[in-house]
Amino acid sequence: xxxxxxxxxxxxxxxxxxxxxxxxxxxxxxxxxxxxxxxxxxxxxxxxxxxxxxxxxxxxxxxxxxxxxxxxxxxxxxxxxxxxxxxxxxxxxxxxxxxxxxxxxxxxxxxxxxxxxxxxxxxxxxxxxxxxxxxxxxxxxxxxxxxxxxxxxxxxxxxxxxxxxxxxxxxxxxxxxxxxxxxxxxxxxxxxxxxxxxxxxxxxxxxxxxxxxxxxxxxxxxxxxxxxxxxxxxxx
Ligand code: SAM
Numbered sequence: 636x637x638x639x640x641x642x643x644x645x646x647x648x649x650x651x652x653x654x655x656x657x658x659x660x661x662x663x664x665x666x667x668x669x670x671x672x673x674x675x676x677x678x679x680x681x682x683x684x685x686x687x688x689x690x691x692x693x694x695x696x697x698x699x700x701x702x703x704x705x706x707x708x709x710x711x712x713x714x715x716x717x718x719x720x721x722x723x724x725x726x727x728x729x730x731x732x733x734x735x736x737x738x739x740x741x742x743x744x745x746x747x748x749x750x751x752x753x754x755x756x757x758x759x760x761x762x763x764x765x766x767x768x769x770x771x772x773x774x775x776x777x778x779x780x781x782x783x784x785x786x787x788x789x790x791x792x793x794x795x796x797x798x799x800x801x802x803x804x805x806x807x808x809x810x811x812x813x814x815x816x817x818x819x820x821x822x823x824x825x826x827x828x829x830x831x832x833x834x835x836x837x838x839x840x841x842x843x844x845x846x847x848x849x850x851x852x853x854x855x856x857x858x859x860x861x862x863x864x865x866x867x868x869x870x871x
Contacts, residue, residue: 638674638683640772642765643696646677651684653694661694674702674772681774704774707735708871709820710864711794715742715827716753716782717856725857726760730767730777732864737764738791739782744829753782785835789842794822797844800859802830804848809863812845813870821867825860 641661643651653661661667667689675684675696681704684696712729716722716739729737739760741750761779768776783791796819798812813821824844831839839846849862 638672640674640676640681640769642769642776643675643677646698649698650687651675651677651682651696651698653696654692658689658694659691662689662691667694672699676704676774679775680704705733707773707775707777708733708868709794710734710867710871711736711738711792711820711822712860712864713738713740713788713792713822713824714860715740715825715831715856716745716749717828718746719749719752719756721855721857723760723763725860726763726779727767728857728861729864730764730773731771732861732868733773734777734864736778736780738780738788740788740824741782741784742827743785743832743835744827750782757781785838789838792822794820796821797824797842798822799824799839799844799846800826800849800863801836801846802848802853804846807845807847809847809849809866810870812847813867817870821871823860823863823867825856825863828856 641653641657644654645652667686669686669688671686673684675682677698681702683699683702685699686694687697688695712734714725714737726737739753757779764779765776796816798809798821800823849859
């Protein structure tokens with residue numbers, strides 16, 4: 636039986652709690668009650684769990700046995716900031732596809748007003764990732780970093796396999812680079828709507844990123860992100 640899965644807001648060794656909107660939804664919409672059993676992720680561990688008390692402000696679970704859970708894929712997406720409605724869509728889909736970390740990048744061609752308001756958007760992006768993780772039955776929530784300049788984002792990239800999705804590349808494919816680096820943690824960088832500037836491309840080259848193509852067509856940034864993650868998740 637597939638049980639609905641929740642990601643706990645707080646937990647200790649024996650109990651976990653949902654608070655805020657999650658608690659309200661369980662209490663008012665689902666009319667959950669004591670002794671009902673759900674799957675609950677607490678501190679990255681997946682448990683069968685039984686409700687012990689329900690209030691609009693907090694639902695408390697007793698944690699039962701731990702179950703096997705799939706870890707996130709070792710994928711770090713560096714995604715230049717673009718129009719927020721499509722950016723939110725990309726965060727949701729990337730979470731469903733198993734991404735581990737997303738760094739919003741303030742690229743030279745990210746529109747000024749988007750760059751300025753992006754810091755205020757991060758909490759919303761984190762909520763979207765939380766909901767998408769729960770809905771897609773993940774046992775973890777991807778990390779959404781604070782927005783960073785490209786220089787800082789590159790400095791904070793720890794993956795050994797670093798891949799730049801570039802519409803100017805004609806030969807190397809994403810699949811070939813991933814196959815040659817099986818098992819390695821991989822960073823994927825996607826540019827803004829206007830693409831990366833020459834200076835930004837030079838930064839990637841200096842830090843030995845592999846340039847790869849997704850084919851001859853120019854894709855919108857969010858399409859490129861989802862296509863790249865789908866290919867990577869199939870190969871990893
Ligand atoms: N500079 C381009 C232009 O205006 O012609 C468009 C940039 S594209 C909309 C945004 C990002 O998607 C690019 O920076 C790149 O990372 C990625 N991208 C789009 N099409 C791609 C392709 N065919 N192969 C690899 N990456 C692609």
